[in-house]
Amino acid sequence: MAAMTPGEPRDGHGGTPPKRRRDSAATREAILRSAMAAFTRHGYDGVGVREIARDAGVTAMLINRYFGSKEQLFAEAVDTSFAPRTVVTGAADTLARETAGTLVARTAPGADPLDPFLLMLRSAGNARAAEIIRDGVERHVGRDLADRLPGERAEERAELFLGVLAGVWMMRKVLGTSALAEAEEGELTRRIEALFHSLVETET
Structure with missing residues (x-):
């Protein structure tokens, strides 16, 4: 087996795999989508941060990091839910x-x-x-x-x-x-x- 040169990065063949960078945008999106689904099913009072975090595959600490609080997360969920024009459509004449x-x-x-x-x-x-x-x-x-x-x-x-x-x-x-x-x-x-x-x- 060939010796490794000091400082040479190890590959996946028995060595230490490189650390994968956390995709912060994807994590934030996963939390927001989980929150929208949870608030839609159970309402604001019917669900907690831990349940939202669990369904998003993250820790409750990350929700606080990305959104600050359950209230702020709810506000973003409301914004995202009501922004699309899904029912009220058309110009004045239609x-x-x-x-x-x-x-x-x-x-x-x-x-x-x-x-x-x-x-x-x-x-x-x-x-x-x-x-x-x-x-x-x-x-x-x-x-x-x-x-x-x-x-x-x-x-x-x-x-x-x-x-x-x-x-x-x-x-x-x-x-x-x-x-x-x-x-x-x-x-x-x-x-x-x-x-x-x-x-x-x-x-x-």
Whole structure:
């Protein structure tokens, strides 16, 4: 067996393998994804840092290092959850129609759950979590929607728009009330579109 030159790095053939650098971005992403899933399933009060860390394959200490606290981790989870435009879509002239169609499809029996709504529903009972959610909704969804609405009092109309959307989601998807769950989708879409139109359009 050949002797090694002093200072020569050892390879994987019986020597000491080189240390692998920790991918901090991947670790942070794994923690955030674990947190989003946990808060969506159990709500803010229903899950702790240790459970989130375990599912992410890290220690609780790393969560504190990357996010500072459970509250700050929740705030980032809310930001990440509400940033994508998954239901409210379209410019002012197509907003009512496109959003109504998407809402009916996404709340149909058997459709995948809308995770941001579940995160909101299951965490809103905590006062601080509710403040974080409200801020996230206003910054990501409400402001974006208000910017698309013509006319005055756009922010007020945007929040009414979101209220209709959230109410339909709650009644049809979470509670599964019979009239909405069994409604013919085309007719339901048209009725919801009419409600949205009343908030998009302004008086002339």
